[in-house]
Amino acid sequence: MKLAGISMIGNDADVVEAFVRHTLGLLDHLFVVVHCAQDGTREILAALQAEGLPITLVLDNEPAFLQGERLTWLAREAWAAIQPDFAFLLDADEFIVPPQRPVIEAALGALPPMVLAAGIRLLTFVPTSDDPAGELHPIRRIQHRVREEPPVFKMVLTPGFVVDRRWAIDHGNHGLLPIGGQQQLNVPGLRQLALAHYPVRSAAQVTNKTIVGYLAHLAAGRPGVEERRIATHWRRCYEEMVVQGATRGMTEEQLVGWFHGRPDLRPRAGELVHDPTPAPHALRYAHLIRNDPYSTLARFTEALIRSRPGQLDGVRFDHPPETSGSDAHATIRQRQ
Numbered sequence: 001m002k003l004a005g006i007s008m009i010g011n012d013a014d015v016v017e018a019f020v021r022h023t024l025g026l027l028d029h030l031f032v033v034v035h036c037a038q039d040g041t042r043e044i045l046a047a048l049q050a051e052g053l054p055i056t057l058v059l060d061n062e063p064a065f066l067q068g069e070r071l072t073w074l075a076r077e078a079w080a081a082i083q084p085d086f087a088f089l090l091d092a093d094e095f096i097v098p099p100q101r102p103v104i105e106a107a108l109g110a111l112p113p114m115v116l117a118a119g120i121r122l123l124t125f126v127p128t129s130d131d132p133a134g135e136l137h138p139i140r141r142i143q144h145r146v147r148e149e150p151p152v153f154k155m156v157l158t159p160g161f162v163v164d165r166r167w168a169i170d171h172g173n174h175g176l177l178p179i180g181g182q183q184q185l186n187v188p189g190l191r192q193l194a195l196a197h198y199p200v201r202s203a204a205q206v207t208n209k210t211i212v213g214y215l216a217h218l219a220a221g222r223p224g225v226e227e228r229r230i231a232t233h234w235r236r237c238y239e240e241m242v243v244q245g246a247t248r249g250m251t252e253e254q255l256v257g258w259f260h261g262r263p264d265l266r267p268r269a270g271e272l273v274h275d276p277t278p279a280p281h282a283l284r285y286a287h288l289i290r291n292d293p294y295s296t297l298a299r300f301t302e303a304l305i306r307s308r309p310g311q312l313d314g315v316r317f318d319h320p321p322e323t324s325g326s327d328a329h330a331t332i333r334q335r336q
Contacts, residue, residue, distance in 0.1 A: 001085045001105050001108065001109070002028050002082065002083065002084045002085050003026070003027040003028050003084060003085065003086055003087070003104070003105075003108075004027060004028060004029045004030070004031060004078050004082060004084035004086070004087040004088070005023050005024075005027045005029070005030040005031065005087070005088045005090050006030075006031050006071055006074055006075050006078055006087050006088065006089055006090070006157075007030065007031070007032045007033070007071075007089075007090050007091065007092060008032070008033040008035050008060075008067050008070055008071055008074075008091075009032055009033070009034060009035065009037070009041060009045070009091075009092045010034075010035040010036060010037050010041065010065075010212075010213075010216070011038060011039040011041060011208050011209075011212060011296055012037075012039075012041050012092035012093065013037075013039040013041045013044060013288065013289040013290065013291060014138055014201055014202065014205055014289055014291055015092055015093055015138050015139075015198060015201060016041050016044050016045060016092050017044050017048065017283050017284070017285050017286075018095075018137060018138060018139050018279060018281070018283065019090075019092045019093070019094075019095065020045070020048050020053065020055065021048075021281040022095050022096070022099065022139075022277075022279070022281070023088075023090065023095075023096065024053055024054060024055070025099065025281075026096055026099055026100075026101055026104060027088065027096075028054065028082070028084070029054045029055075029056070029078075029082055029084070030053075030054065030055045030056070031056045031058070031074055031077070031078045031081075032045060032055060032056070032057050032058065033058045033060050033070045033071070033074055034057055034058065034059050034060060035060045035062075035065065035070075035216075036061055036062065036063050036216070036300065036303055038212075038290075038295070038296045038299035038300055038303070039208065039289065039290045039291055039292075039295075039296050040288040040289045040290045040291075041092075042059070043285075043288045044285045044288050044289075045057055047284075047285050047288065048285075056078075056081070058074065061303065061307070062307060063215075063216055063219050063300060063303050063304040063307055064216060064219035064220040064221070065213070065216035065217050065219070065220055066220055067169075067171050067172065068168060068169050068170055068171040068172075068177075069168075071089060071169045071173065072168045072169045075087055075089075075157055075161065075162070075169065076162055079159065079162045085108070085158075085159070086108050086156050086157065086158060087156065087157045088120075088154075088156050088157075089154055089155045089156070089157065089169065089173035090154070090173075090195070091154075091173070093197060093198045093199055093201075094122070094195040094196070094197050094198075095139065095195065095196040095197075095198075095277050096120075096193065096194075096195060096196075097123070097193070097195070097196050097277060098193075099277075099278055103192060103193070104193060106192070107190045107191075107192040107193050108156070108190070111158070111190075112188060114160060115158055115160060115187060115188060116157070116158055116160040116161045116164060116167060116176060116185065116187070117155045117156060117157050117158060117161060117175075117176055117185070117187045118155070118156045118158075118187055118188050118189065118190050119153030119154065119155060119156075119175075119187050119188070119189045120153060120154050120156060120189075120190050120193050120195050121151055121152070121153055121189065121191075121194050121195070122151075122152045122153070122194070122195050122197045123145050123146075123194045123195065123196050123197060123275075124145060124146045124149060124197045124199065125142050125143075125144065125145045125146075125196055125197060125198050125277075126142070126144060126145070126146060126200065126260055126265075126272065127141075127142050127200060127201070127256050127265055128142075128144050128265050128266070128272065129253065129265045129266050130144075131143065136283060136286055137279060137282070137283055138198060138201045138202075139196075139198065139276075139279040140276075140279045142198055142201065143274055143275070143276040144272040144273065144274055144275070145196070145272065145273050145275050146271070146272060146273075147270065147271060147272060147273050152174065153174060153175075153189065154173045154174065154195055155169070155173055155174070155175065155176065155187070161176070165179075166178055166179055167179070167185065170184060171230045172230070175187070196277045200256055200259050200260060202256070202291070203250075203252040203255040203256060204291045204292065204293050205291060206255055206256060206259045207241070207255075207293040208291070208293050208296050208297075209259075210234065210237045210238055210241050210242075210259070211238065211241065211242060211293070211297055212296055212297055212300045213234050214231060214234035214235060214237070214238040215238075215300065215304075216300070217230060217231040217234055218231070219304060237259065240258075246258070253265050
């Protein structure tokens with residue numbers, strides 16, 4: 001059985017090396033769209049590729065976050081390249097568990113014939129005040145997951161998805177959508193497998209995720225209903241952080257807790273499960289991480305501006321701004 005991973009990775013320098021080493025310990029090849037990365041992610045991926053790891057990198061310098069569109073294309077390119085039997089759609093903060101190839105193959109081999117995809121449940125891991133503060137490796141540091149939460153699934157694709165071109169990958173890798181439609185395809189679940197999910201790892205990473213992440217969604221220019229469907233969580237966090245200033249003056253622990261909706265990071269009885277994901281590989285490229293929100297935002301903004309040149313072409317010197325009304329013109333004339 002040949003297994004592939006398909007990912008779109010942006011500013012995830014703190015976790016990307018751990019993700020690649022874990023994933024390629026279980027799968028045969030990893031295909032990655034490197035999306036407008038400004039924090040060292042691109043350099044770390046290139047270093048991992050230079051080691052000889054089976055990674056194919058596709059550079060995407062478009063600031064808009066077009067995950068569904070990009071990964072639909074990449075999935076079909078992956079099948080043309082290596083003809084995998086299955087392909088996991090993975091974000092950089094998602095780790096397949098249990099990390100045992102025979103268990104993975106047995107679960108996939110039991111799927112009904114002719115399905116286009118299957119779902120894998122997310123297990124959300126959260127930082128706590130008990131975490132070893134000096135541990136740089138995020139998977140070794142964060143060892144507790146939420147005991148019970150509403151089920152959220154990510155997709156594993158079969159060759160049927162490549163053959164049936166009526167379907168595309170939905171944003172977030174949570175399902176398949178018919179081209180031009182909005183009703184996700186019902187797919188079977190893989191109960192034997194899960195994805196250990198580490199969405200929050202530090203205050204700097206949360207800030208990058210909230211500000212740059214939401215702006216990248218916004219840059220896609222989706223219709224209002226579609227934008228609200230996709231970016232609900234990002235918009236809420238962005239409004240609280242940037243517009244309302246709710247996070248100003250917060251400590252690192254408070255900021256991480258805010259993003260998770262938890263006032264503090266103290267583990268409560270019955271709330272969390274101590275369930276560390278094996279992380280045997282040390283980080284070799286931590287020196288390449290540039291986890292500075294100010295720098296990341298500035299570089300993203302520059303990329304966004306440079307990707308859309310000539311927006312003022314055709315503006316006349318004698319033409320008033322479109323937002324200026326007749327009252328404004330009258331006021332200017334009176335002052336003259």
